[in-house]
Amino acid sequence: MKPNARITFQRVPQGLPVVEDFGADVAEVPTAGEGQFLSKTLYLSLDPYYRNVMKGSQIYADRLRAGDVMVGETVAKVIESRHPQFQPGDFVAVRNGWQEYALSDGQGVRKVDANLAPVSTALGVLGMPGLTGYAGTVFLAQPLPGQTFVVSAATGPVGSTAGQVARHMGARVVGIAGSDDKCEFAVRELGFDACINYKREDLASALKEACPRGIDAYFDNVGGSTLEAVLGRLALGARIVLCGMIGAYSMDQMPHGPWLGPVVGARATMKGLVVYDHMDKMAEMTRVLSGWIAAGSFRYREDISEGLASAPEAFCRLMRGENFGKALVRVGA
Numbered sequence: 279m280k281p282n283a284r285i286t287f288q289r290v291p292q293g294l295p296v297v298e299d300f301g302a303d304v305a306e307v308p309t310a311g312e313g314q315f316l317s318k319t320l321y322l323s324l325d326p327y328y329r330n331v332m333k334g335s336q337i338y339a340d341r342l343r344a345g346d347v348m349v350g351e352t353v354a355k356v357i358e359s360r361h362p363q364f365q366p367g368d369f370v371a372v373r374n375g376w377q378e379y380a381l382s383d384g385q386g387v388r389k390v391d392a393n394l395a396p397v398s399t400a401l402g403v404l405g406m407p408g409l410t411g412y413a414g415t416v417f418l419a420q421p422l423p424g425q426t427f428v429v430s431a432a433t434g435p436v437g438s439t440a441g442q443v444a445r446h447m448g449a450r451v452v453g454i455a456g457s458d459d460k461c462e463f464a465v466r467e468l469g470f471d472a473c474i475n476y477k478r479e480d481l482a483s484a485l486k487e488a489c490p491r492g493i494d495a496y497f498d499n500v501g502g503s504t505l506e507a508v509l510g511r512l513a514l515g516a517r518i519v520l521c522g523m524i525g526a527y528s529m530d531q532m533p534h535g536p537w538l539g540p541v542v543g544a545r546a547t548m549k550g551l552v553v554y555d556h557m558d559k560m561a562e563m564t565r566v567l568s569g570w571i572a573a574g575s576f577r578y579r580e581d582i583s584e585g586l587a588s589a590p591e592a593f594c595r596l597m598r599g600e601n602f603g604k605a606l607v608r609v610g611a
């Protein structure tokens with residue numbers, strides 16, 4: 279038997295996830311049937327929303343029972359195919375989940391062009407997180423040249439894309455991130471005008487200093503007290519893109535929302551962002567961002583753990599906010 283190592287869902291986490299919430303087993307590598315292909319996972323994407331899937335959130339199509347293979351996006355190489363559109367050797371972005379091999383019928387699968395950038399980027403800046411940052415900035419936040427654009431979780435794949443797209447649109451970009459190293463990276467590598475370490479500085483006063491004319495657009499990846507502090511500095515007509523609330527995903531009780539009075543005073547607009555509404559822009563985003571990557575005017579960072587067995591601990595690190603860059607697991611060579 280050819281072994282297929284898998285990481286399974288074990289139980290719903292209480293608060294922050296721990297490695298005991300996951301299990302592991304070994305199955306036999308399946309064989310492709312008519313209309314299917316078999317692929318070998320190269321990279322597994324770790325995304326904050328998996329925590330919501332683990333608690334059975336109804337807004338996702340995925341349902342997990344104890345013993346099921348953990349769900350997730352991967353970049354994989356086709357090794358056997360009985361599907362007319364996929365050939366052995368093709369790189370694909372496919373939802374293989376947390377396992378070394380999986381079958382697919384081609385539904386929702388994207389081919390990955392290895393000439394554009396390293397294939398791992400199809401899970402980060404050239405994939406779903408990149409599209410989130412791109413679409414939320416270009417179509418919802420719409421910063422004008424010279425306006426102040428603020429983004430939280432600034433060095434993650436969504437935040438770093440949003441901020442760099444806003445910079446390319448001519449905005450003044452201020453990041454919010456959780457360490458001095460992350461802030462230094464945001465300014466030096468990503469080209470942000472400033473970055474605030476919210477763990478070291480008082481966010482409200484630091485925002486006042488960094489955004490003297492107020493905040494015209496805010497791309498919110500975290501919610502909670504960060505959103506509350508930003509709302510206190512809104513410029514007239516500000517746009518707020520509500521993208522994610524990572525801090526709340528591991529809470530058993532939903533937190534009370536921030537005070538929204540300043541939204542009224544600033545005549546601001548708050549818009550909810552769901553990346554799947556913008557899938558038709560994937561090709562546009564890939565063309566624009568890969569062009570900037572090739573020209574050296576767009577940077578990205580990856581936080582890669584080695585081996586499938588490291589996935590549970592790497593996911594727990596992500597949910598504790600300890601990743602620095604797009605969280606990935608290198609599963610295969």
Ligand code: NAP
Pocket residue numbers: 325326327406407410430431432433434435436437454455456457460499500520521522523524525526551552553554596597598599600601602603604605
């Ligand atoms: P990411 O930025 O790598 O997410 C992890 C980072 O979040 C951490 O490194 C940490 O950075 C920050 N963070 C802030 N408060 C945190 C807390 N209380 N606990 C843990 N981490 C915290 O991941 P991403 O993939 O780019 O996602 C960013 C956000 O976008 C997430 O909220 C995600 O759910 C959301 N999202 C939404 C959509 C959509 O369609 N709306 C699509 C994709 C992603 P710092 O140390 O810098 O704070």
